[in-house]
Amino acid sequence: MTAPSEVTPLELQVIGATIEDIREALGLEGDVVEGAMLPLGAGATLTVDDLSKSSGFDATTVVLTGMISVATTTSSAVLIEWLKSRLFRRGEKHDGGTVANITVVIDGKELSAQTKL
Amino acid sequence: MTPEERSGSGTFVYHPLLPGSPLSELWLASRGRVAAELGVPSESVARRYRVHLGARLRRAPGGEAVTLPDRLDEDDRPLVREFRAFFPAFLERCGAPPEVDWSVHFPSVGFFDARAFERGGERATFVTSRVLDAVEMFARTMSMCARLSGLALGELLAAEDPPPEIVPLAWLALMQYGQPGYTLDQVDGAFAAQDPAPLLRGDLFSSSLRPDAARAISRWRLTHYLAQAMLFGLEHLVEGRIEEPTRWLECARPPGPVDVPMTIDAAYLANLVITFIAVHEQAHLVHNHNSFEPTLGDPQIDTIAEAAMRHAAEDGDATAQDLRSSTLQLEQDADCFPLEVAPEDYRGALLEASSLWLTALAAADRGGHDWLESSWTAQGRVHPQYAMRVWFINGRFSSGPRAGEVARTACRTAEAIETQASVQDRYAPDEVFSVFDALWGIAREEVGEGA
Numbered sequence: 044m045t046a047p048s049e050v051t052p053l054e055l056q057v058i059g060a061t062i063e064d065i066r067e068a069l070g071l072e073g074d075v076v077e078g079a080m081l082p083l084g085a086g087a088t089l090t091v092d093d094l095s096k097s098s099g100f101d102a103t104t105v106v107l108t109g110m111i112s113v114a115t116t117t118s119s120a121v122l123i124e125w126l127k128s129r130l131f132r133r134g135e136k137h138d139g140g141t142v143a144n145i146t147v148v149i150d151g152k153e154l155s156a157q158t159k160l
Numbered sequence: 161m162t163p164e165e166r167s168g169s170g171t172f173v174y175h176p177l178l179p180g181s182p183l184s185e186l187w188l189a190s191r192g193r194v195a196a197e198l199g200v201p202s203e204s205v206a207r208r209y210r211v212h213l214g215a216r217l218r219r220a221p222g223g224e225a226v227t228l229p230d231r232l233d234e235d236d237r238p239l240v241r242e243f244r245a246f247f248p249a250f251l252e253r254c255g256a257p258p259e260v261d262w263s264v265h266f267p268s269v270g271f272f273d274a275r276a277f278e279r280g281g282e283r284a285t286f287v288t289s290r291v292l293d294a295v296e297m298f299a300r301t302m303s304m305c306a307r308l309s310g311l312a313l314g315e316l317l318a319a320e321d322p323p324p325e326i327v328p329l330a331w332l333a334l335m336q337y338g339q340p341g342y343t344l345d346q347v348d349g350a351f352a353a354q355d356p357a358p359l360l361r362g363d364l365f366s367s368s369l370r371p372d373a374a375r376a377i378s379r380w381r382l383t384h385y386l387a388q389a390m391l392f393g394l395e396h397l398v399e400g401r402i403e404e405p406t407r408w409l410e411c412a413r414p415p416g417p418v419d420v421p422m423t424i425d426a427a428y429l430a431n432l433v434i435t436f437i438a439v440h441e442q443a444h445l446v447h448n449h450n451s452f453e454p455t456l457g458d459p460q461i462d463t464i465a466e467a468a469m470r471h472a473a474e475d476g477d478a479t480a481q482d483l484r485s486s487t488l489q490l491e492q493d494a495d496c497f498p499l500e501v502a503p504e505d506y507r508g509a510l511l512e513a514s515s516l517w518l519t520a521l522a523a524a525d526r527g528g529h530d531w532l533e534s535s536w537t538a539q540g541r542v543h544p545q546y547a548m549r550v551w552f553i554n555g556r557f558s559s560g561p562r563a564g565e566v567a568r569t570a571c572r573t574a575e576a577i578e579t580q581a582s583v584q585d586r587y588a589p590d591e592v593f594s595v596f597d598a599l600w601g602i603a604r605e606e607v608g609e610g611a
Contacts, residue, residue, distance in 0.1 A: 056215075076452075095211070095450070097277065097444075098444040100272060101543055103543070
């Protein structure tokens with residue numbers, strides 16, 4: 044069994060329109076700020092490296108960049124499946140007029156979900 | 161001619177971009193200045209810019225086709241050099257806070273984007289070269305249209321009985337879409353033709369009127385066709401369907417300078433638009449729009465908003481949305497900032513340039529959405545549609561001869577463009593280019609600059 048310290052952390056980038064959308068999509072609790080270590084599902088912890096907002100030409104974007112470390116031998120594939128289930132379950136569950144678009148890039152793989160708020 | 165003078169027919173020609181106005185004089189004077197030296201953005205600011213630009217490329221239409229180069233080289237076209245001389249001169253005369261500075265970068269990136277960043281006390285604004293392409297295409301076309309309209313206007317007004325009280329010169333070419341004779345996509349076969357020039361000439365110059373009136377009408381119709389072709393091209397360009405816009409800019413050569421009032425200097429207009437964009441983006445920093453900390457609101461606005469929300473909660477028939485600090489409100493705030501900091505005698509020209517630009521950009525947001533309905537549905541989470549932006553800044557800043565019919569014309573024109581069908585599924589970029597190129601050839605002949 045691989046010791047926790049030997050597990051390679053996974054790079055994560057989350058793109059949304061607001062910090063609230065990102066918090067909702069990932070189920071983050073606590074202050075989402077640079078340096079924060081936040082528990083994720085599937086036994087993983089998210090360390091927030093950078094968090095920034097930018098109002099651009101046609102959209103305002105919030106980008107969260109961080110590392111996910113896993114406390115067990117959870118593989119990136121398991122984590123990606125967990126993220127998928129979380130993102131897409133939320134997309135099905137809600138029914139309203141406004142849509143939140145979330146893009147998650149984990150370990151180089153991109154997941155996108157539209158969640159109705 | 162000053163704005164107070166008339167066209168000779170009793171009609172007031174509204175034209176705040178005319179040569180000789182205070183802002184135009186500042187622009188001319190800046191041409192003798194040395195362009196301001198620009199520092200290189202720090203690694204941390206550049207990295208954050210790349211992160212956000214990369215995020216947009218992932219999510220925006222056409223973004224996936226764009227590869228972000230390892231090194232972001234600065235665009236060095238003449239427009240950039242002119243802007244680097246003009247913008248510091250403009251800021252020197254503005255009431256902008258000292259945080260607004262002239263460090264605007266123009267990275268060579270084939271994706272339409274503009275934004276500003278702040279990190280550790282350093283601020284930098286980035287406007288991609290694709291924005292410059294679009295601004296130049298727009299400004300040159302508006303310049304040519306103003307020249308043609310100026311040549312035709314006397315004859316056209318003489319034929320009106322009674323003549324209109326006021327005509328907004330720069331807007332004329334953008335109006336009347338859908339009307340027979342003024343609508344480019346009603347010219348049968350123009351977009352399918354290998355060489356559309358003869359067909360377009362035949363359409364434009366077939367008139368049984370006396371020669372002077374016929375020529376005026378032809379020039380008048382030509383301005384509409386040219387503006388519509390530009391809008392079609394702009395939609396393709398902004399949405400990433402034109403990979404290499406060089407040939408578009410090569411054929412859209414602005415008319416040479418002439419000493420007449422009813423003209424628009426294309427370089428001047430382009431510089432005003434870039435100025436508006438640069439100050440708008442910096443407003444997001446100056447007003448802390450990119451901060452995650454809650455901002456202090458205006459106590460009066462807070463009182464009004466809270467009262468409205470209370471009323472809606474108590475009255476079952478009323479609904480209300482609190483748009484304070486919403487994306488919608490922040491964008492509108494950023495749109496207002498350049499106009500708020502501009503001195504009074506520059507404001508009219510800047511409002512005209514920014515309104516025309518946002519109206520042209522409405523071409524990249526077509527599809528029939530009513531901006532009021534859309535903004536309600538989106539609950540302030542997205543940027544306002546361009547027609548809404550034109551409505552907002554004109555409602556807030558129009559004064560003097562602009563207040564009233566001119567401001568309403570600007571709003572209606574932006575709304576009309578935004579509700580037209582997208583060009584995407586109708587004409588491919590190459591088809592639009594053939595028509596654009598042919599129309600520019602005809603226009604050059606009409607202003608005496610034919611090959």
